Amino acid sequence: MSEAGFQYELEFVVRDYECDLQGVVNNANYQHYLEHARHEYLVSQGISFADLHDAGVDLIVAKVEITYKFPLRSRDRFVVKLRAEREGNVRLLFIQEIRRLPDQKLIVQARVTGVATKNGRPVSPLEIAEKLSL
Amino acid sequence: MSEAGFQYELEFVVRDYECDLQGVVNNANYQHYLEHARHEYLVSQGISFADLHDAGVDLIVAKVEITYKFPLRSRDRFVVKLRAEREGNVRLLFIQEIRRLPDQKLIVQARVTGVATKNGRPVSPLEIAEKLSL
Amino acid sequence: MSEAGFQYELEFVVRDYECDLQGVVNNANYQHYLEHARHEYLVSQGISFADLHDAGVDLIVAKVEITYKFPLRSRDRFVVKLRAEREGNVRLLFIQEIRRLPDQKLIVQARVTGVATKNGRPVSPLEIAEKLSL
Amino acid sequence: MSEAGFQYELEFVVRDYECDLQGVVNNANYQHYLEHARHEYLVSQGISFADLHDAGVDLIVAKVEITYKFPLRSRDRFVVKLRAEREGNVRLLFIQEIRRLPDQKLIVQARVTGVATKNGRPVSPLEIAEKLSL
Numbered sequence: 001m002s003e004a005g006f007q008y009e010l011e012f013v014v015r016d017y018e019c020d021l022q023g024v025v026n027n028a029n030y031q032h033y034l035e036h037a038r039h040e041y042l043v044s045q046g047i048s049f050a051d052l053h054d055a056g057v058d059l060i061v062a063k064v065e066i067t068y069k070f071p072l073r074s075r076d077r078f079v080v081k082l083r084a085e086r087e088g089n090v091r092l093l094f095i096q097e098i099r100r101l102p103d104q105k106l107i108v109q110a111r112v113t114g115v116a117t118k119n120g121r122p123v124s125p126l127e128i129a130e131k132l133s134l
Numbered sequence: 135m136s137e138a139g140f141q142y143e144l145e146f147v148v149r150d151y152e153c154d155l156q157g158v159v160n161n162a163n164y165q166h167y168l169e170h171a172r173h174e175y176l177v178s179q180g181i182s183f184a185d186l187h188d189a190g191v192d193l194i195v196a197k198v199e200i201t202y203k204f205p206l207r208s209r210d211r212f213v214v215k216l217r218a219e220r221e222g223n224v225r226l227l228f229i230q231e232i233r234r235l236p237d238q239k240l241i242v243q244a245r246v247t248g249v250a251t252k253n254g255r256p257v258s259p260l261e262i263a264e265k266l267s268l
Numbered sequence: 269m270s271e272a273g274f275q276y277e278l279e280f281v282v283r284d285y286e287c288d289l290q291g292v293v294n295n296a297n298y299q300h301y302l303e304h305a306r307h308e309y310l311v312s313q314g315i316s317f318a319d320l321h322d323a324g325v326d327l328i329v330a331k332v333e334i335t336y337k338f339p340l341r342s343r344d345r346f347v348v349k350l351r352a353e354r355e356g357n358v359r360l361l362f363i364q365e366i367r368r369l370p371d372q373k374l375i376v377q378a379r380v381t382g383v384a385t386k387n388g389r390p391v392s393p394l395e396i397a398e399k400l401s402l
Numbered sequence: 403m404s405e406a407g408f409q410y411e412l413e414f415v416v417r418d419y420e421c422d423l424q425g426v427v428n429n430a431n432y433q434h435y436l437e438h439a440r441h442e443y444l445v446s447q448g449i450s451f452a453d454l455h456d457a458g459v460d461l462i463v464a465k466v467e468i469t470y471k472f473p474l475r476s477r478d479r480f481v482v483k484l485r486a487e488r489e490g491n492v493r494l495l496f497i498q499e500i501r502r503l504p505d506q507k508l509i510v511q512a513r514v515t516g517v518a519t520k521n522g523r524p525v526s527p528l529e530i531a532e533k534l535s536l
Contacts, residue, residue, distance in 0.1 A: 015434070015437075015438045015441075016154065016155060016437070016438070016441050016451055016452065017154055017160050017162060017434050017437055017438065019154060019155040019452075020150065020151055020153060020154065020155070021150060021153040021154070021155065021157045021208060021318060021321060022321055022326050023155045023452075026151050027299060027303065027329050027332070028151060028296040028297070028299035028300050028303065029296070031295060031296040031299055032296050032417070032419050035295065035296070035417075035418070035419055036417045036418070036419065039417075039418050043477065048476075048477070049418055049476070050289060050418065050421075050425075050475075050476035050477065053289060053290055058290050060336070060339075061295050061336055062335070062336055063333070063334065063335045063336065064295070064332070064333070064334050064336075065331070065332070065333045066331065066332050067330070067331045068328070068329055068330055068331065068332075071328075073452075074155060074450075074451070074452035075445065075450070075452070149300070149303075149304045149307075150303070150304070150307050150317055150318065151300050151303055151304065153318075155452060155455060156455055156460050157318075161433060161437065161463050161466070162430040162431070162433040162434050162437070163430070165429060165430035165433055166283070166285050166430050169283075169284070169285055169429065169430065170283045170284070170285065173283075173284050177343065182342075182343070183284055183342070184284065184287075184291070184341070184342035184343065184423060187423060187424055192424050194470070194473075195429050195470055196469070196470055197467070197468065197469045197470065198429070198466070198467070198468050198470075199465070199466070199467045199468075200465065200466050201464070201465045202462070202463055202464055202465065202466075205462075207318075208316075208317070208318035209311070209316070209318070284422065284423060285422055285428050285430060287422060287423040288418065288419055288421060288422065288423070289418060289421040289422070289423065289425045289476060291423045294419050296419060342423060
């Protein structure tokens with residue numbers, strides 16, 4: 001997967017409280033990093049996750065596949081990259097990577113499938129964007 | 135503080151992900167334990183934190199004082215104890231302790247001051263309880 | 269997948285701090301639940317994750333696939349079920365499910381691939397168990 | 403407390419997963435912010451929390467007093483400020499504030515008392531710094 005394929009990236013630094021007793025970032029925290037990058041990406045596109053929720057619309061993760069290649073440690077700098085693709089009518093697919101900085105070592109690869117729901121029912125993510133003038 | 139003074143207690147086990155790179159429970163997680171015990175206590179009194187929120191009422195922590203006496207480690211069993219007291223008209227004071235099991239070693243002492251707000255304004259916790267028939 | 273196929277299960281209750289601004293359990297927390305159940309399963313088999321780490325051996329998650337079927341909400345009771353399988357010489361596969369209680373509604377399905385490393389190099393999980401008399 | 407009195411400050415943005423079902427940052431997460439700012443401050447002074455731990459020295463929080471003035475919400479920018487003071491021979495006191503940006507609204511005030519331990523026994527923080535050439 002060429003780096004050129006990513007649409008967005010966001011830099012982070014590992015915080016000590018994110019590391020567990022193995023001295024590395026706890027697995028669940030990578031999901032936090034991936035989520036935060038997705039939400040910031042949506043904001044950069046004019047879509048606020050919190051505002052959507054207030055309007056009855058929730059963007060929901062239907063599936064995650066995360067491959068852990070190498071662990072991050074205390075104070076490592078890293079970047080989360082992503083690109084978004086439509087998958088059929090109601091799904092959004094996010095292809096994401098986490099790479100350590102500055103050496104670009106591959107840390108995590110992820111595929112995250114999202115769906116949009118309005119008042120609990122699946123709706124087209126495109127429709128939502130238009131209806132809400134997002 | 136005599137153990138007899140507590141009105142409620144709840145048992146937990148330390149989960150590995152709650153430990154940090156020092157091999158002990160991260161300080162912020164004690165606050166999670168203390169909070170969960172308070173919420174379960176409220177539920178035991180017929181008050182649901184989440185239902186209150188849906189009714190526009192939030193129970194908010196105004197202040198915490200936590201003294202860390204001894205750390206918990208992976209898989210330690212422990213109990214969170216509490217008693218609630220009124221403090222003036224709009225404040226609730228929770229006196230809490232965390233003790234390791236089965237040896238009752240003192241881990242944490244805490245004083246947590248709570249206030250109730252309705253649509254963002256402070257209200258008497260007693261009124262709320264009555265108005266909502268909680 | 270029949271329920272009979274699971275070797276271990278562990279009950280939990282959703283804690284309010286595990287819910288996010290959508291009012292449901294944040295996705296990353298399901299990974300915490302799945303991890304805690306795996307670690308408790310290992311302990312039930314005489315294997316301590318923390319003791320292994322102190323002996324230079326780390327059980328590492330190489331891959332997770334998590335399908336989110338339905339969200340858990342504040343104070344929901346649920347059970348995490350699992351069965352472990354060998355996958356080749358160096359991999360352990362954990363098949364896991366989260367079901368809400370008491371209605372057994374399917375919440376999450378997960379496949380988690382683990383490998384064991386000693387001082388950073390992959391080793392057979394079986395060898396480790398024997399060498400350490402676990 | 404005048405702003406001039408702070409020695410260090412670090413900017414953050416609220417991440418959605420840090421908010422709870424009340425739509426505001428969960429109380430325990432402020433402790434994460436405060437901790438991260440302290441650790442980054444120590445690093446800025448040439449002291450690595452993780453390196454210290456590897457050398458047998460742990461900086462431990464003995465007490466926290468946190469006053470919650472106003473909540474942070476999704477995506478709020480904020481700054482954590484601190485100054486460090488010696489308290490007797492073995493204690494370090496951190497005076498900390500969290501202020502929302504750009505309006506400098508006061509969010510949290512905190513006093514955090516730290517002690518240093520070497521192999522579990524309290525030692526002077528100054529001695530450590532010298533011994534380890536930090």
